[in-house]
Amino acid sequence: MKHIHSAKNPQIKQWKKLLTKKERDKTGTFLVEGFHLVEEALSGDQIIEIIISENKDMPPSWDYGSIPVTMVTDEIITELSDTEAPQGVLAVCRQQEGSPNISSGKRFLLVDAVQDPGNLGTMIRTADAAGIDAVLVGEGSVDIYNPKVLRSAQGSHFHLPIIRGNLFEWVDELKTAQIPVYGTALENAKEYTEIQRQGKSALIVGNEGSGVNKDLLDLTTANLYIPIFGKSESLNVAVATGILLYHLGNEK
């Protein structure tokens, strides 16, 4: 096992750069942090290497095979960590590549310009729970590999494809594949309960303030709204996503 003591070590500097989106995209990698997320990474095929504090033990249940492990000081862990109380373990992982396989899937979530990392992470976790086949994240959203997105998603990045790209192209592909596409909107929209559960569907949810891009809404099969029975102006976007995905989705 390699052991690095100096924060000035070039390897440490390289890892630290992964706290920026620019470096994550340049290298096609990202960092996950904490025992739960590293364990989730180990269950998939995206993990490249593990970084652990010299004061922590690798859990005996972890089957890390030939995955390289580097031991570092707690000071280095703090340098690499995005949290206030680091757990002492991180992993470098490969970003997912390629396009979603729309023709083989049934249910999709499309995310348009969601800004808050906690919201996006919770939406990814919710999509995983609801049995969605892939989450398609358009331009203008927070980075899917932002550390707070990863934490809020609680490992779901390793459970289903989370893919960045152009939502207009995907809506086209979904419609070509005969999958109904539902936008979310307040105007010219149907109450969501008017739509029955169905085998295949795609849902588009949008920005916390401005909602889904109007040009996208023009392309959908129908647009849906969730009624507000009280005095709040709207629902949180992750909560709305949960209500709609569970309503549209999975037949038993």
Next chain:
Amino acid sequence: MKHIHSAKNPQIKQWKKLLTKKERDKTGTFLVEGFHLVEEALSGDQIIEIIISENKDMPPSWDYGSIPVTMVTDEIITELSDTEAPQGVLAVCRQQEGSPNISSGKRFLLVDAVQDPGNLGTMIRTADAAGIDAVLVGEGSVDIYNPKVLRSAQGSHFHLPIIRGNLFEWVDELKTAQIPVYGTALENAKEYTEIQRQGKSALIVGNEGSGVNKDLLDLTTANLYIPIFGKSESLNVAVATGILLYHLGNEK
């Protein structure tokens, strides 16, 4: 209009103490921050006074009548603020008192030991949207007047009763009032879709890690679970609350 320049002014020190739960409870008051929340406070009857930066203007649409307004420096605003980029306006408000009127209400949300302020605030906002009559918050939950709870709830504290107390007593009262009480649990529970929409219901949701207290679950009419179709271990508690409240609730 009063104008305070010194952060050492005793009034400022007193307001600053409202950043602690202890002082909020001692005085029966709390602080809200930002133009949206102060405007929501103005629409209710809990507002006591307004504090505004000398570099900001009171929006002309605000009807603050005889509510005292104090002008302060930006340094003082920063002292009183819980956010990194304060908007420059705060209000001192009275906490809600008394018991929920269970016999006149139809739908209730009971919250058992939810720790994360963003979750609790989002749940309060969701309960408001779903047309819930009151949110009952048991011991062991984060303070309902925590600044992050207030921000996430986006003003719903001024729309419906949010009341702290003993959940066991409330479950008793709800059952006496013939209102079915549904817990949330993973074991000995029904899939939530087995329960039909109904006129009256109370829902208990619980701690992010351990769920609802087992002794409470023993007292319910039935306990419900939301199926997980994918690989995530669970749903975020605010998302689960949204799915269940919208399923149980409001008939058109």
